[in-house]
Amino acid sequence: MYAEITQFIKMLDTLSRLLDKAQRHAEENGFEAEVLLNARLAPDMLPLSSQVQMVCGTAMLASSVLTGKSAPVSDNAESTVQDLKALIEKTITYVSSMKESDFLGWEDRIVAPPGWSGAFLGKDYFHQHAVPNFYFHMVTAYAILRHEGVRIGKMDYIGKLPFLI
Template sequence: MIAQAIPDFIRTLNALSGILEKGAASAQARKIDPLVLTSARLAPDMFALSKQVQIACDVGKLGFARLSGIEAPKFADTETTFEELQARIAKTIDYLRTVTAESLAGMEDKVVSFPAGPDRVLKLKGRDFLYQWMLPNVYFHTVTAYAILRHNGVDVGKMDYLKGADLLP
């Protein structure tokens, strides 16, 4: 069951990649420094676009690493450009493709401990970790990245967020 979520993480990260492509193209077309967009935030106490992308990637790679036991790649969290953020997404997707259904077998009821801030550790069963932590967080940080770009005049829409969904005619 948990392994069935990997394609959804990959789809979401691919959609995020497409949203970032539109952000980069918008900066170029409007002749603005792309760092204006990658450092933008919705509110002063929220993370910037670059951090939203980093977290969206980390939720998938670190979450599935905890569930599968397959070591996740380490990223320095220094990406600031659209190109660097795209590379991080690509490396995360590459990692997710190494996680097998066999490595996740039986993880639904195993207790997973994970940090939730500097002084807090949470525990959830594997199934709950996926559905109550991982999926909500990857969606939140992806849609927040989308909203930052939209707020800054990038022509993105809901279908950019839903890119790759198996929509029926």
């Protein structure tokens, strides 16, 4: 389980690098990067800024709920690429502060995420909500940037691989 949580850190780093590419794309094409933050794939979908906020919120909430530790509060008022990168860094710092021992018993712990009307076993919450939700918003952020012409590809999404040689 701890390894799965630390995968969030890798993907958060990837998301930060995607925002760097978005910033460069805007600069090279003569527009403000914040224009991209309002882009969406469909009218009824959340914009890029919200997708990034949801990725971060999901990682923090999952870590918090499964360990019983308080998560940092975010007002989701980020309005610039730098604001979003700061949120990502705050999220990485929080998730990185977790130790494997913090998650002991997570599978069978009854968890009730704040604002939800029900409770779950930790393993059900994590595998059936947290992981799919994290990756849904992560890939949607990637797809928005790709749709907006940012030159990114599959390996930009997958990120650095831990090759042995």
